[in-house]
Amino acid sequence: MWVWNFYFIFFFVIVSWRRLFLDFIIIFQFKMEMDYDKKLNEFLLQIKNGQISGSYNFAKQTVLLVLDLIINTEWTKIRDMIEKVQEIGKTLIKEQPTEPVIDNMVKRILKIIREEFNHIRGIRDDEGFESIINLWSHNQQCKEEATLEEMTIVKDSISIAIGELLSELETSGENIAQQAMEHIYWDEVILTIGRSKTVEAFLKFVAKKKRKFQVIVAECGPDNNGHDLAISLAKENINTILIHDSAIFSVMSRVNKVIIGTHSIMANGGIKSVSGTYTLALAAKQYSVPFIVCTGMFKLTPKHMASYDQMAFNKFSSPEKVLNYEYSYSVDCQVVNPAFDYVPPELITIFVSNIGGTTPSDVYRLLGELYHPADELAI
Structure with a gap:
C-alpha cells in the first residue's frame, strides 16, 4: 500500500x-x-x-x-x-x-x-x-x-x-571617407551645400593626407547650416569659402566637382536631399561638372518618386524662417518652406557608398540584393 x-x-x-x-x-x-x-x-x-x-x-x-x-x-x-x-x-x-x-x-x-x-x-x-x-x-x-x-x-x-x-x-561613414583620395585631387575646387556629416568626414580625410584643395560651401538657407560646415573645415586648415545660395550658378564655372550628401536614394536612382540641391544639380549639369553623392547604402529605399506631389514626398518646416511673422499683417500669401528637393538620376554622376562607387543605373540591381520582393507592399 x-x-x-x-x-x-x-x-x-x-x-x-x-x-x-x-x-x-x-x-x-x-x-x-x-x-x-x-x-x-x-x-x-x-x-x-x-x-x-x-x-x-x-x-x-x-x-x-x-x-x-x-x-x-x-x-x-x-x-x-x-x-x-x-x-x-x-x-x-x-x-x-x-x-x-x-x-x-x-x-x-x-x-x-x-x-x-x-x-x-x-x-x-x-x-x-x-x-x-x-x-x-x-x-x-x-x-x-x-x-x-x-x-x-x-x-x-x-x-x-x-x-x-x-x-x-x-x-x-568610415568606409565612404576612405574612398575620398580617389575622387579629390590636388588644387581642385569642390562645391557642396549645407552640412552633411558624411561629406564633412570625406573632405577632412583628404585634408589629413596633406592634399591641398579648396571648398566652396553654399549656406543652404533658410537654416544656413552651411555656416557650421565652413567653420568646421576652416579649423582643419582647409581653404574654405562660404557663399549665398543665389551665387551657386555664378561660381560653378570654376568648380571641378560637386560633392553632397543626401537624405535618401530613391528606387529609380534619384535622390531626396536638402532644399537647394536641385538648383545645384542643374547648374552642375549646365557646366558639365561631375555631381557626386556620398551616402551609405542604408539610405537606399525601394520607394519611387511617382509624382511631384510635394505633400506626399516632402517635409515642410516653419515658414517663419522664410517670412518673419512680424511682417505677416501686411502680406496676404501662402508661404511654403520645403525641407527637401528631388534630384532626378540623369543629373547625378555617381554615388560613393560604403560598398564602393555606384551609378544611378545600377540602383535597381542593389535593390534586388538588399530587399525581398515579398516585402515591397507588406509595409
Whole structure:
C-alpha cells in the first residue's frame, strides 16, 4: 500500500513542479513582452518629440529595437516572426513617414530572416520565399511546428546577421571617407551645400593626407547650416569659402566637382536631399561638372518618386524662417518652406557608398540584393 502512496506523492510533486514551471515560463514571457512594449513606446515618444535626428540614428535605433524583439521572444513559426516584424515596421513608419531609413531597416531585416530560414532548410536563395510557403503543406506544417531546435538555430543565425547589419551601419561613414583620395585631387575646387556629416568626414580625410584643395560651401538657407560646415573645415586648415545660395550658378564655372550628401536614394536612382540641391544639380549639369553623392547604402529605399506631389514626398518646416511673422499683417500669401528637393538620376554622376562607387543605373540591381520582393507592399 505504501508503494502506491509513494507513486501518488511522486506523481503529485511532478505535476505540481511542472505546473509551477509552466507558470514561470508564462510570467517570464509576459514580462518580456511588457518590457518590449515599454521600449517600443519610449522609441515612439522619442520620435514624436523630435529627440532623434539624423538618418543614421533612426536606422540604428530601429535595428536595435527589432533585434531585441527577435532575441527575447520564443518563436515557433518563422511566419509569426515575419508578421510581427512587419507590424512593428508599420507602427514606426506611421509615426515618422518622412524617414525612409526606418522602412529600409525593417525590410533589410525581413530579407535576412527569409535568407537565414532558406539556408537552414536547405533552400536556394534564388527560389525565393514562395518555396518556403510551398513547404507548409499539412504534413510539413506539423513537422515545422515540432522543430523548436531548428527555430532556435534560425533565431541565432538571424541575430548574428543583424549584428553584421549593425556593424555595417557603424562603419559606413568610415568606409565612404576612405574612398575620398580617389575622387579629390590636388588644387581642385569642390562645391557642396549645407552640412552633411558624411561629406564633412570625406573632405577632412583628404585634408589629413596633406592634399591641398579648396571648398566652396553654399549656406543652404533658410537654416544656413552651411555656416557650421565652413567653420568646421576652416579649423582643419582647409581653404574654405562660404557663399549665398543665389551665387551657386555664378561660381560653378570654376568648380571641378560637386560633392553632397543626401537624405535618401530613391528606387529609380534619384535622390531626396536638402532644399537647394536641385538648383545645384542643374547648374552642375549646365557646366558639365561631375555631381557626386556620398551616402551609405542604408539610405537606399525601394520607394519611387511617382509624382511631384510635394505633400506626399516632402517635409515642410516653419515658414517663419522664410517670412518673419512680424511682417505677416501686411502680406496676404501662402508661404511654403520645403525641407527637401528631388534630384532626378540623369543629373547625378555617381554615388560613393560604403560598398564602393555606384551609378544611378545600377540602383535597381542593389535593390534586388538588399530587399525581398515579398516585402515591397507588406509595409
